[in-house]
Amino acid sequence: MKLENRVAIVTGAAQGIGKAIAEKLASEGATIVAADIQGDLAKETADALGGTSVQVDISKEEDAQRMVDETLSAHGKVDVLVNAAAIVPFVPWDEVDFAYWRNIISVNLDGPYLVSRAVEKPMREAGYGRIVLIASNAFYAGTPNMGPYLAAKGGVVGLTRALATELGKYGITANAVAPGITRSPATLNSPHKDAFDFVQALQAIPRHGETQDIAPAAAFLASEESGWVTGQVIVADAGHIRD
Numbered sequence: 001m002k003l004e005n006r007v008a009i010v011t012g013a014a015q016g017i018g019k020a021i022a023e024k025l026a027s028e029g030a031t032i033v034a035a036d037i038q039g040d041l042a043k044e045t046a047d048a049l050g051g052t053s054v055q056v057d058i059s060k061e062e063d064a065q066r067m068v069d070e071t072l073s074a075h076g077k078v079d080v081l082v083n084a085a086a087i088v089p090f091v092p093w094d095e096v097d098f099a100y101w102r103n104i105i106s107v108n109l110d111g112p113y114l115v116s117r118a119v120e121k122p123m124r125e126a127g128y129g130r131i132v133l134i135a136s137n138a139f140y141a142g143t144p145n146m147g148p149y150l151a152a153k154g155g156v157v158g159l160t161r162a163l164a165t166e167l168g169k170y171g172i173t174a175n176a177v178a179p180g181i182t183r184s185p186a187t188l189n190s191p192h193k194d195a196f197d198f199v200q201a202l203q204a205i206p207r208h209g210e211t212q213d214i215a216p217a218a219a220f221l222a223s224e225e226s227g228w229v230t231g232q233v234i235v236a237d238a239g240h241i242r243d
């Protein structure tokens, strides 16, 4: 198993893509720390996988630090961070006021920065780390009704490159997965659910995306054998974006 003896924090692990990634990493042997603002559901994920959980708001610096401190107390190290937590909005541009903009940027861009920053020190000390961020193919497609989300996910791509550049010398890689539209609570409980058939017509592989379609790309980037890959984005979207 590729992740045996590895400790992996997965944010957004309460449901959806983050939960599927936690399950996949656990199936590869990782000890999972399931982190989410929905603490009870994160605990359910952790209990099912034999890991531990942390209730965390990734947009708060003290929470991000506590998440790492609790991981170190419970497991002694952190080898992998996957940041899947985010808000997936559907808001017409004309309704995006500054408070709304700030909220999305704070969770979807400040959050990845804060959790990456918090894992950096123990990873540097260990001389090893895998940071996996979750971007979105919506950034490349310019998907409507997601203005601040597109800006944040573009920022996640930039953050990925910055982390790769700054941390490579410490044995830490940083990469991102950019999913296409995927069946998750976020999309199935919002107007995004109406876009699946339209997007399917643009995909090379004609079916709806499942959370389990995204997890293997994250598992590869979380593994030791991905060590020569850094600063990259794997677009996992059934061939929707092909340029």
Ligand SMILES: NC(=O)c1ccc[n+]([C@@H]2O[C@H](COP(=O)([O-])OP(=O)(O)OC[C@H]3O[C@@H](n4cnc5c(N)ncnc54)[C@H](O)[C@@H]3O)[C@@H](O)[C@H]2O)c1
Binding pocket: 011, 012, 013, 014, 015, 016, 017, 018, 035, 036, 037, 038, 056, 057, 058, 059, 083, 084, 085, 086, 087, 088, 107, 111, 134, 135, 136, 137, 138, 178, 179, 180, 181, 182, 183, 184, 185, 186, 187
């Ligand atoms: N589903 C899609 O079509 C799709 C497509 C591209 C990218 N993504 C990305 O995949 C990731 C997971 O999306 P999903 O569809 O599973 O969404 P989801 O809403 O189903 O799950 C997101 C999880 O993040 C958690 N979360 C939200 N804000 C948080 C915060 N401040 N602190 C901690 N946890 C928080 C939620 O509680 C939830 O458990 C996100 O980064 C999203 O942007 C999703």
